[in-house]
Amino acid sequence: xxxxxxxxSTGQIGxxxxxxxxxxxxxxxxVAGYIVGxxxxxxxLEGGPAAxxxxxxGQHIADVVKEYQxxxxxxxxxxxSVVAESRPRLAWKIGIDGLWKxxxxxxxHHCAVFTPSSIGSFGADTPHDMTPQDTIQRPRTIYGIxxxxxxxxxxxxxxxxxxxxxxxxxxxLISWKTLPGGGTTDYAxxxxxxxxxxxKFVCPIAKGTLMDMMYMPDALKAAVSIMEADASRLxxxxxxxxxxxxxxxDTIFQAIRKYKPEFEMEYDVDPLRQSIAxxxxxxxxxxxxxxxxxxxxxxxxxxxxxxxxxxxxxxxx
Ligand code: SER
Numbered sequence: 001x002x003x004x005x006x007x008x009s010t011g012q013i014g015x016x017x018x019x020x021x022x023x024x025x026x027x028x029x030x031v032a033g034y035i036v037g038x039x040x041x042x043x044x045l046e047g048g049p050a051a052x053x054x055x056x057x058g059q060h061i062a063d064v065v066k067e068y069q070x071x072x073x074x075x076x077x078x079x080x081s082v083v084a085e086s087r088p089r090l091a092w093k094i095g096i097d098g099l100w101k102x103x104x105x106x107x108x109h110h111c112a113v114f115t116p117s118s119i120g121s122f123g124a125d126t127p128h129d130m131t132p133q134d135t136i137q138r139p140r141t142i143y144g145i146x147x148x149x150x151x152x153x154x155x156x157x158x159x160x161x162x163x164x165x166x167x168x169x170x171x172x173l174i175s176w177k178t179l180p181g182g183g184t185t186d187y188a189x190x191x192x193x194x195x196x197x198x199x200k201f202v203c204p205i206a207k208g209t210l211m212d213m214m215y216m217p218d219a220l221k222a223a224v225s226i227m228e229a230d231a232s233r234l235x236x237x238x239x240x241x242x243x244x245x246x247x248x249x250d251t252i253f254q255a256i257r258k259y260k261p262e263f264e265m266e267y268d269v270d271p272l273r274q275s276i277a278x279x280x281x282x283x284x285x286x287x288x289x290x291x292x293x294x295x296x297x298x299x300x301x302x303x304x305x306x307x308x309x310x311x312x313x314x315x316x317x
Contacts, residue, residue, distance in 0.1 A: 003069050005111075007033040007053045007061070007102065008076030010040050013116070013170075013219065015178045017074060020220045022047050031068050033061075055098025062105045072227060075102045075115040081143035081276055083182030088142040095146035096153070103157045103165070112164035114227055115154055117239045119171050119212050120184075121147035124279040131281035133241050133288040141276055151239035158237050166226045167238045168289065171212030171246075173219050174304060176311040184276045188213050188252055192305075195256045195263045196312040203249045204270035210282035214244045215299040215307070222295060229293035236288055244297030245304070246283040255305045 002025050008014040009032035018040075021030045026048075032040045033053025040050050051064045055077045064070065077094050084091035099115055106113045122131060123139035137148045147169075154165035172185020180186045187205050194201035205211075214222075222242045247255075253265045289295035299307070 002029060002072050004030045004072045004074065005033050005053060005061075005064060005068065005070045006030065006074045006076065007055060008078070009044065009050070010034050010038045011076055012173065012175070012178050012180045013223070014074070014076045015044060016175065016216055017076070017220055017223055018044060019047065020224065021074075024224065031064060031070065033064065055094060055101055058101030058105055061102060062109065065105055065109045065111060070109070070111055072112045073102060073106060073114070074223065075099065075113060078116075078146075079143070080180060080183035080186075081120050081141055082184055082273060084143040084146070085141060085272060091142045091146055096149050099150055099153060103153065103163060106163050106165075107157060107161045112166065112227060113154065113157075114223060115150050115165070115167050116223070117147045117151050117167050117169045118143070119169060119280045119284065120144040120276075121151060121169055121239065122279070122281050126281065128282045130283060130285040131241065132285050133236065140279065154238040164231070165238055166229070166234075168222050168226055168240045168242045169284070170219055170222075171214040171243060171284070173214055173216055174308065175216035176308050176315060177216070184273050184280070185211055185213060187249065187273075191249075191252060191256065191265070192308045192312055193316070195260050196309060196316050198262075200264040200266065201253070202268045203253075203265055204268065204273050205249050205277050206267060206269045206274055207250045208248050209274070209277050210246050210248050211277055211280055212243050212246050212284050214242070214297065215304040218244050218297040218299055221298070222289075225295065226293060234292050236292065240289040240292075240295070241284040241286040242289050242295055242297075243284045243286040244299060245301045247301055252301065252305075255301050256309070258302075259305065259309055
C-alpha cells in the first residue's frame, strides 16, 4: 500500500490529483501538502490528512515523510511559464532549489518522486512536428530551463542514488475545476469560461499556433499510471512525452461553436505568450510512453469540449 505526499495539493494539478489518489489508495494514505496562504479547504481538507510541506523547507518535508511513512512524493510546486518570466529567481528557487530538497528527502527516506516536466522544456531549435522523446532541448524561458533541469536532476538522482524518479512532459492542461494561472496555454481554459458566460473571447495567441493540450482527467491518469508502471519495462524515467490533442485557437473556437453557435472570438495577441508558444512543439510523439507503460488518453477535443461545457454550465450558470 502506498503512502503518498502531494506537495502543492491546492494548485492546478494537485487539487484534482489529491482527490483521485485518495479514491485509489484511501483518504488516510494521501497527505495534502500545502504552504501557508494556500490551505486545503472543503473535501480536500476533510478527505484525509493535511500538512504544511513547503519545498523551501526540506527538514519539514522530511518530518512529514517520517510521520506519515510516506513512500511516494508528488512534487507539484512550480510557477507557470508566463508568471515565471516576471519572477525568474523565485521560479528557480521553487522549481530547482525546492526539487533538490525533495530529492534529498526521497534519497534518505527511500521515496519515489514524480515531478512534472512540460512542453515548455523544448525550445525553438526542437523539431516542432512529432517532437521526439529524445531531442534538442534548448528553451529560452526560465520555466523551460527549470523543467529541463528538473528532468536532468531527477535522472541524476535515479542513476547516482537509485531514487525512483519518474515524470511526464505535460501539455497545456484544461480543466473546469481549478484555473491554471500564469501559463501560456491558459487561453484554452479561458475560452470555455467566455463561451459559457456568453462573452466574446479575446484570444492572446495567434491563429495557426499549434500546441499540445490535454484534458485534466487524462493528465491525472498519466501521473498515476507512470508511478504504477512496471519498472522493468522503463527505458526512460523522466520527461515522457504524453499527448492527446493538438490544436490552434481557431480549431478550439470552432469546436465550441458546434455547441454554442453564437460564440464569438477576436484576437489580441500578447507578444510574450506568443513568443513562448512559438518555441513549443506543434505536436509531440508520445510513442515511448505508449510502449513503455501503455499510455493512452481517453479524451479528444470534441469529447473534452462536451464535458467542459456541461460542467462549466453547472458551475457558472
Ligand atoms: N501550461 C503550462 C504553461 O503554459 C505549460 O506546461 O506554462
